[in-house]
Amino acid sequence: MATKAQRKVSRKKTARRSPASAAQRTARTMTNLSTLAQGVVKSSLAGREPRLEIPTRSAANTRWNKSRRILQMGTSTQERQLFNLGQARRFMQTMLHASSVKDLLEAEKTLSLRAMFYKSLHTISGTQEKTFDEQSESDGILEDLEVALGSLREELHIFAKKAGTMVGNITVIDTGDEINCRKMGSGGYAIPSIVEPDVIQFKDCEADYILHVEKNTVWSRFNEDRFWEKHNCILTEGGGQPPRGVRRMLHRLHNELGLPVYCLLDCDPWGHYIYSVIKQGSISLAFESQRLAIPDARFLGLRSEDYERCELSDDVQIALNQRDITRAKQIMNYPWFKDKRVWQREIRQMLDHGFKMEVESLITKDISYVTAEYVPRRLQERSWID
Amino acid sequence: MTWPTPNAPMKRPKKKPVRKKAVRRQAPAAGSRPRRRANAESMAAKQREISVSEFFAKNRHLLGFDNPRKALLTTVKEAVDNALDACEEAGILPEITIEIEELAPPASASRSGRYRVVVLDNGPGIVRKQIENIFGRLLYGSKFHRLKMSRGQQGIGISAAGMYGLMTTGRPMMINTRHSTRKPAHHIELAMDTTRNAPEVTVDIETDDFPATSTGTGTRVAIELEARFVKGKTSVDAYIEQTAIANPHAMFTYTPPSMNGDGRSDTEDDQQDLIPEYDSAATPEPAHETYVETATLDDRIIFPRTVDELPPETREIKPHPYGVELGTFLRMLKDTSEQQLGGFLKHEFCCVTPSVARDVYKAGKVSGNTWLKSIDHAATERIYRALQDARLRGPPTDCLAPMGVRQMLAGLLKGVRAEFYSAATRSPAVYRGNPFQIEAAIAFGGDLPADQPARVIRFANRVPLLYQQSSCSAFKSVVDASWRTYGLTQPRGSLPVGPIVVMIHMVSVWVPFTSESKEAIADYDEIRKEMKLALQECGRKLGTYLRRRQRMKRDADKRDVFERYIGEIARSCHALTGTDPDALYQALIQQARRRTEIADAQLDEEGRFIASSDNGRLDDDEGVLIIDRNETGPRQLDATEPAKQRTESTRTPARKTPRKKTARKTAKRPASGRIQKPAKPRVRVHLQAAGDPSLFPHSDQPARRSTKRTGRKPR
Structure with a gap:
């Protein structure tokens, strides 16, 4: 069983785009950030209106790729202008977050979405206005920044709070620590927000498939009954709508170890x-x-x-x-x-x-x-x- | 003496139609033989004529003496109206002093007290032999029998006030008048015999003791009456304030009871030095004087004169055939001194041209030479019909003297502290053969309350109408107009809500009032239509102004937002690329200013953008006046600043004195500096956008905020 899984891992790995090293990726993000700011500076000094091109994240700009069977972002972009009453604030927030990300990259540290909200939060001098009113505003801007820079959230050194649990016949190595998912007690292994190969590697996978359930209550039922042990599988849970970390983990398990994914979800929209x-x-x-x-x-x-x-x-x-x-x-x-x-x-x-x-x-x-x-x-x- | 003693009940006039009742009563008692109560002779003994004064003494509510509160107002009103009419007819710029003295305070809030109303004018005075007739008889006057624009119409007013005073206090009316500086003044005390509608003179002396007026002539009327003095929308205060608005060529000095010192029975001393003292108190003003406001002194309120020209003299006109009914026509035929039809049509009517007359002769099967005596009833009717069907020119309009937009604006400025003023005068129109003209003005913004329904002030021939607002045509036309179009809120079927005062003025040779007390204008379609059109004219200007102001505000707000964020952006870009933040900040600020330049636009006095390609509809509109209350205080005392600088400088220096105080405490009408023509006040309007210097510490921009309320420092 293990050999089969390992064979699959090697095959899948070659198929993937060769991952750039962390340093390379950081350098690329830095360049992108400075290009973005350069554009603003150049047009400002030339007396033109500074604009940011941001790919549109909306249903209208989502294409269903029939052959690859995934949703992909379309090519349409939207301009974010400074001298537009509806966009000025978000323009300012985007620039603020861009400079915060640069700080993060330079310090080689990561922050949560919430922490990023605080990092860029201050009162605009001379006014009562805060740069951000609530975290949701900041989260949206960070997603904008991701697509504008063409970088992933991980590459911006930002992570979301953990939501999602895993248990099963597998051992993972999380930032060097070996975690045996067979011995996780009743709580399970909390799937981190960043599960990229440079953070998490798989080891000793014996499972035949993955069973993903909707929420923690159901997952606890399965875990208590040692379902994963009896049926030799990996049991995951995403707390409702699974966050990126969980989905990325499932994706990697599925693609790198060749494990089929079965979902047990509510019968509702x-x-x-x-x-x-x-x-x-x-x-x-x-x-x-x-x-x-x-x-x-x-x-x-x-x-x-x-x-x-x-x-x-x-x-x-x-x-x-x-x-x-x-x-x-x-x-x-x-x-x-x-x-x-x-x-x-x-x-x-x-x-x-x-x-x-x-x-x-x-x-x-x-x-x-x-x-x-x-x-x-x-x-x-x-x-x-x- | 025949007038009743103070609280004695009035004599009951005998009922005329007694007979009818008696007959009716007999009818049901068919069975038993009815007792005969009166016969024709005994009834005839009781039947007699009713004098007008008796009728009105009994029905005094018809004249506006329903209650003590209203009685006081009506008394003041009649006296002031007469004074103004007299001055204008004599070509004198009116100076009128009104004083109300509390002789005995009301026993309780709901009871009435005793007051003395004294009104002094600088008019032509009255010749001795007419005094009794004017003040002592009802329906005696010069105004009823003619078609001429004047305040009074019926000749009831002042004598009715005297009668009311007599009935409630038993004190006769006191009249002092002097019609020539070379002759002594007359001091007359006058009572009235209501049963005969005849005056009774109780005191008649010639004296040299007459208050000093500017002309040396004048009339002073003093009436004591039971009344109540209250404040509010229908108070004497409101009446005088509004009269001052409608009569910018007149000066009023008003002493309400609260300012009248206690125990001062002799008010004449006070009056004598009133005017000189006032003049010396006023600061001489430069020629570019902008506008004047009411001044409240310790013992009186002065409503200064803002216009040095009397309204043009109006002509008396003959009735227009369209306004004459058949009965009137018949009476005119009988009364006329003309002998032949041609002369009758030509001289007793206006607008009957020879060609119209020819048509009438043809239709009436008569000729111009037909003797009036020979015309029978059928022919009369034919002539009347033909006259009604003829195509006639409208009545002449030089019989009307509207205030005109400038005077209305000057008047409103005096009484209402607003920010935008507009006025419109319609061209004359006709109802029932009577020419009339409607004027309207609105004042908007400024210190007016924003959350209350509009205040409607109504005038007829320059007389404010205070009562019966809702039955007045003027009020209805304000409700009718759709104010929402002009950017105001208006609940369905009611007045618009907002900081707005609406003024409607009707001038006519005969204003159709709904009652003798002259409180509301009757609702003729023609009148209502003209009022609505006048209001719409003003409203459109207001709409244009509001939209412009909104645009400026929008741009100012926009700039505010942009400038707020530019600092943050410059700093972020500096962190990302190392660009000089100052240069970037300046570049972006400049761009922000450029993109929101409308915010910098200033409206000139006509509401146009200065130095802007936008030539709006307020172009060359003398009917619009805009004052920025936030920026400039009343400028009347700002004599040191050259006029030229005003028009050039982009900003007007703010006054440092608190503006309320300045406005209320100072007398502004100078002897010399009056507006020769009702000048267009030169007040500039500013609405400037902002950026805060503290926003970006490197900036050396001056402190500017769009929402600033306080005055700005001079540059």
């Missing part, structure tokens, strides 16, 4: 969208899809038909509200769902039922129904949708 994000990438991070999306990820459950198939009681029904219905229809119309008849049928069935279900609804059958019966059965029957 939210769950469907989480699956969609894991599988083909999200709209706001479309520029990173090629290193985050797992087009082969499979959706194991919960299925609408499980209501009949598992003979669930009426009590587990949660009525769909208007927002759910709208969202479900929206998802049905995404190009990557549109020509999949099985998905159309799945969502249609949920709408016909008029209710949604959570994975926890399986608890009504038996405490360990989901680990002892449901998941093994689905895997055995190969009953998943793609």
